[in-house]
Amino acid sequence: MQNTDYRIAVIEDDPIQLENLVTALEQQGFMVDSFDNRQSAEESFAAGLPNLVISDIILGSEVDGGFDLAKHLLGYNQPIPIIFLSERQSEFDIYTGHTLGAIDYLPKPISLNMLIVKVKNLLRITGNTNTSNADEETSKIPNLALVQDQFKAYWFEKPLDLTATEFEMLKQFAVAGESSVVSYDALQASTQGVVERNTINTHICRIRNAFKKITPEFNSIHNEYGRGYSWQKDV
Structure with missing residues (x-):
């Protein structure tokens, strides 16, 4: 699987951070769908699921918007990996994120280079099915x-x-x-x-x-x- 075959949904209510995330991912050749709220992201998922979701926890007035988004994704028959980005770094928040299916929970301000590495590592797991005999x-x-x-x-x-x-x-x-x-x-x-x-x-x-x-x-x-x-x- 090439990066261009890999669709990522990014949900972030801060327009500057959203633009930075989208630009960094698109520069690596990924297809990116961007959303600034949970509702529009969920409407898009109904039409077609992404390969990966990157989401903030607090989305607008929804203090647990990212967690609610993850709960919504659990309703689909296929697991969709999630990377949470958040300033909330309590043990409870990190634990909650992982129980909802997150593969990672990264602190803000986010290192874009670190995020790109983690996304590419995930792609090697989910995109290459010919490495195991x-x-x-x-x-x-x-x-x-x-x-x-x-x-x-x-x-x-x-x-x-x-x-x-x-x-x-x-x-x-x-x-x-x-x-x-x-x-x-x-x-x-x-x-x-x-x-x-x-x-x-x-x-x-x-x-x-x-x-x-x-x-x-x-x-x-x-x-x-x-x-x-x-x-x-x-x-």
Whole structure:
């Protein structure tokens, strides 16, 4: 996938910041749809979904407009990755953003160079489906199936509600098999640097919750303190 095939929706109520974001992305060859409010963005999504959403949290008079936008996107059948940009940097806000499917939560004022790098890293994950061979796509964990080209995982034949980033992290457990430790570095590397080390736990919590929606007693992903995580067979 080339940058010109990759459509990004940017939602920002500050006109200067919106212009800067759009210009920086278009200079890299991305197709960009820009919006200064949540409602117009959601109307556009009804006609066609973007590959990525970049959104502020506070949109006009809506203090949680970006979060509400993310909730709206959860209603679609396909996961749409979101990068939040915000001056709000409390642990609660960052946690909320990730629980709503964000792959990243970046502080304002935003570094445009950092944002471009993260967008390109995400493109390498979601846009290149030919980098994994058949062995990498085979799950060694019973009842867990992977469909690499769709970035979908199935637990007891039911689809797991995961972002593309979380799918890549889960795949590390599926390939390693039961009782094998997946290091923090391996989990971060699996996302091409999209996930920061300090947000890995948040994504693991989301992955666990996805399993619990299907099997509420799920307790297979264990924290191996100082090392990473492992998949342990339920006893």
